Amino acid sequence: MQTDRETVVIVGAGQAGAWVAITLRGLDPDRRIVLIGDEAHPPYERPPLSKAILAGKAGIESAYIRPSTFYADNRIELMLNGRVGHINRGRNRLTLDDGSTLDYGTLVLATGCRPRRLAVEGADLPQVHTLRTIADVEKIADRLKPRSRVVAIGAGFIGLEFAAVAVEAGCSVVVVDAAPHAMGRVIDRSVAEVVAAAHEGRGVDFCFSAAIERIEPDGDHAAVVLGSGKRLLADLVIVGIGAVPNTDLAEAAGLACDDGIVVNAFGRTDDPKIFAVGDVTRHFNPLLGRSLRLESWQNAQNQGIAVAKAIAGTATPYADLPWFWSDQYDTNLQIIGAPAVWDRIIWRGPPESGKFTAIYMNGERVVAGNSMNNARDIRFIKQLILNGTAVPDAALADPSTSLAQLVKG
Ligand SMILES: Cc1cc2nc3c(=O)[nH]c(=O)nc-3n(C[C@H](O)[C@H](O)[C@H](O)COP(=O)(O)OP(=O)(O)OC[C@H]3O[C@@H](n4cnc5c(N)ncnc54)[C@H](O)[C@@H]3O)c2cc1C
Structure with a gap:
């Protein structure tokens, strides 16, 4: 016993x-x-x-x-x-x-x-939801219908993944964020702008640097009222603010x-x-x-x-280089590393092609990488980060230079 x-x-x-x-x-x-x-x-x-x-x-x-x-x-x-x-x-x-x-x-x-709650009047209206559990999905999924109007509050991963699914379901989508660009907590602005452009190309409207004043009932809808006075009428509001x-x-x-x-x-x-x-x-x-x-x-x-x-009783310390991914439309985004600082981004592949790797540098060292539809690069970027050796910008930027070779040094 x-x-x-x-x-x-x-x-x-x-x-x-x-x-x-x-x-x-x-x-x-x-x-x-x-x-x-x-x-x-x-x-x-x-x-x-x-x-x-x-x-x-x-x-x-x-x-x-x-x-x-x-x-x-x-x-x-x-x-x-x-x-x-x-x-x-x-x-x-x-x-x-x-x-x-x-x-x-x-x-x-x-x-x-x-989920962090939105601290404004009307955040508890029946049209307003968060997205963390199966129970949440069961409440939301039915509401994603063609021509439904949806607002995502927060342009982080959850807000953007939700926006992508809503667009594909035929909804009209507005994404609102207090920050001046998407995914501000995790990735560089230049990469975030490529991701946001993919959404805009599919009809998503962004309201950046926007404060939410309140959410108010409007017939069967909720109206998200911004600090600018703009009113966004919605059948469904998703709060994804962390x-x-x-x-x-x-x-x-x-x-x-x-x-x-x-x-x-x-x-x-x-x-x-x-x-x-x-x-x-x-x-x-x-x-x-x-x-x-x-x-x-x-x-x-x-x-x-x-x-x-x-x-x-077989303790081994936990030490991983942080890795994260996101899928939005047909785009797979992968993120390796979580640098506190970087001083420039090197583009490996043109951003407008939708297939590239953005390499985060600090001095001569690689400190992180974001790949878009280019997941193969991620394990080499990981190795370059862990090796900590100096790598020339020109070699990283040239897609014909093998990252595997750069890892070997
Ligand atoms: C919608 C969504 C999409 C995501 N997508 C990605 C992704 O693409 N890539 C990625 O890397 N990560 C992603 N994540 C993050 C990832 O899912 C989380 O990091 C992971 O679920 C964390 O697991 P956890 O067990 O620590 O916490 P949780 O999954 O939050 O589990 C904790 C559980 O404990 C329960 N609990 C809390 N308090 C008590 C209590 N007192 N008594 C009993 N039970 C309690 C909670 O209800 C919950 O069920 C996503 C997260 C969400 C919400």
């Missing part, structure tokens, strides 16, 4: 929590593993929600990380629709919102993020938090019995030389694997 001291309880049955459970079961066939999530579905990947699933090209179950029977078959106790409300660190005890309790030997917080880490449980339990639960390279918090993983963590990345919080598929999976190894 397992004792509570050996029980691993994972709070949050998203991608990161699932990868802790799956990997740990592979490493330790006997350990009691409990995976608690407050959604109705078994763990799933979110990227298809704003892409193939929203477009109706893939079913919801295609996003499941493992078939729903996997967990019972592998003695992972999956508790869905269950929310943990309190951690008693002194007694190693969790209390769920239904009043039940559960004792842990090791606790993993995999609570992810929630995400906030779910640190409430950790903060109430007195764990160190700083826009995320602070963890070391093994995912350990400042309590040796408690780990954290995925979107909710702030961790030190030795490859970048700084701490950061990532919202990415790669981080959720690989940090989850690293945490499971640490729990199983």
